[in-house]
Amino acid sequence: MPSSPAQFHQVDVFTRRAGAGNPLGVVLGAEHWSVGQMQAFAAWTNLVETTFVLKPDDARADYRLRIFTPTREIAFAGHPSIGSAHVALSSGFCRAKDGKLLQQCDAGLLPIEVTGAAPMPMLSIAAPPAHVVTGDAEALAQLQAILAPLPLGPIAPGLVAGGRRWWLAELAHEHDLRGWRPDHQAIAQLAARSETLGLCVFARSASADYELAVRAFPAGAGIVEDPASGAANALVAAYIAACEPNGPLARGYRVSQGREIGRDAHLHLRIDADAQVWVGGHCVSVISGTVLWPATARDTQ
Numbered sequence: 001m002p003s004s005p006a007q008f009h010q011v012d013v014f015t016r017r018a019g020a021g022n023p024l025g026v027v028l029g030a031e032h033w034s035v036g037q038m039q040a041f042a043a044w045t046n047l048v049e050t051t052f053v054l055k056p057d058d059a060r061a062d063y064r065l066r067i068f069t070p071t072r073e074i075a076f077a078g079h080p081s082i083g084s085a086h087v088a089l090s091s092g093f094c095r096a097k098d099g100k101l102l103q104q105c106d107a108g109l110l111p112i113e114v115t116g117a118a119p120m121p122m123l124s125i126a127a128p129p130a131h132v133v134t135g136d137a138e139a140l141a142q143l144q145a146i147l148a149p150l151p152l153g154p155i156a157p158g159l160v161a162g163g164r165r166w167w168l169a170e171l172a173h174e175h176d177l178r179g180w181r182p183d184h185q186a187i188a189q190l191a192a193r194s195e196t197l198g199l200c201v202f203a204r205s206a207s208a209d210y211e212l213a214v215r216a217f218p219a220g221a222g223i224v225e226d227p228a229s230g231a232a233n234a235l236v237a238a239y240i241a242a243c244e245p246n247g248p249l250a251r252g253y254r255v256s257q258g259r260e261i262g263r264d265a266h267l268h269l270r271i272d273a274d275a276q277v278w279v280g281g282h283c284v285s286v287i288s289g290t291v292l293w294p295a296t297a298r299d300t301q
Helices: 035-043 078-090 137-147 174-178 186-194 231-243
Strands: 006-013 022-028 048-056 063-068 100-105 108-115 124-126 131-134 158-162 164-170 199-204 212-217 252-257 265-271 278-283 283-291
Touching: 006 078, 022 035, 035 048, 035 063, 048 164, 063 078, 063 212, 078 100, 078 231, 078 278, 108 137, 124 231, 124 265, 131 164, 137 164, 137 199, 158 231, 164 186, 164 231, 174 199, 174 212, 186 199, 199 231, 212 231, 231 252, 231 265, 231 278, 265 283
Parallel strands: 022 048, 063 100, 164 199, 212 252
Antiparallel strands: 006 022, 006 283, 048 063, 100 108, 108 124, 124 278, 131 158, 158 164, 199 212, 252 265, 265 278
C-alpha cells in the first residue's frame, strides 16, 4: 500500500545554474512515514542526501529536518540544510521572519539567514561549533603519506570536528589542487581508521571570483568526490580563522568547488565577531512532483 502522497523536490545547491552544484532530494508532507520508509526512499533516490522537512517539535523552530544518505541518517550536513531551507520557503511550508529561519535537526537549533529576493535568495546557515581533534599519530602519518607528492600551504594539516569530522589540508598552489589525482583507497583507509568522512584539501587563489579552491573526498561515506561540501567548508573556515586570526581570510571568503568533476559550485563563508561560521549560497529548483512510496507490512502494523 502506498503511503499518503507527499511532495518531492530536487534542487541544485550552491549554484545559480542547474547542473552546476550539488543535487539534493527534499520530501514535504511525510509526517506519517516511518524511519524505515524514509531510509528506503533515500536509498532509492541514490542521491548523496535526501531530506524530510517536517513540522517542528520545538515551538521556536520553523521546521524539523531529517537527513538521510542512501545508507543511514545523519545529524547535520551543509548542502542538505541550505537546499531544504530553499524548498521550505519556495513551497510556502514556512516564511522567514525578519530575514531568518530556525532549523531543528539532530545537531540542534540552527539559524539560517535569508537575504535577497525570491526565487533565489542567498541562504546562510550557522554551522555547529568546530574543534581540532589531536592524538592519532598513526592516522596523521597516513595523511602525510597521501599528501607526500604535494607542496603544502602555511596551515598544517589537521583533524577538525563540528557536526562532521574531516581531515583538512592546505596545498600551496591552486594548480596542484586542481590537477591532483589522489589515492582514493588510501583516503578510504584513513577515513575508516579515524572514523571521519575523509579528506578535504584547499588552496588559496588569485582569482577575481573566489579566494579559495576546495576539493573534498568523503570516502568514509562511500563517495569519491563531493561537488559542493557545506559542512566541510564550514570546518575549513573555522580552522583558517583559528590558525590565522588576523589573516585575510579570517572573516570570510568565497569558494570554488567541483570543477574537477564537471560542476561549478560557489559557496560563501563568513565568520562573525562571535567566531560563528556561516556557510551560504544559492539554490536552483530542478524537479517538483508527487511521490507515492509504499509502506511495508511492518510499517502498517
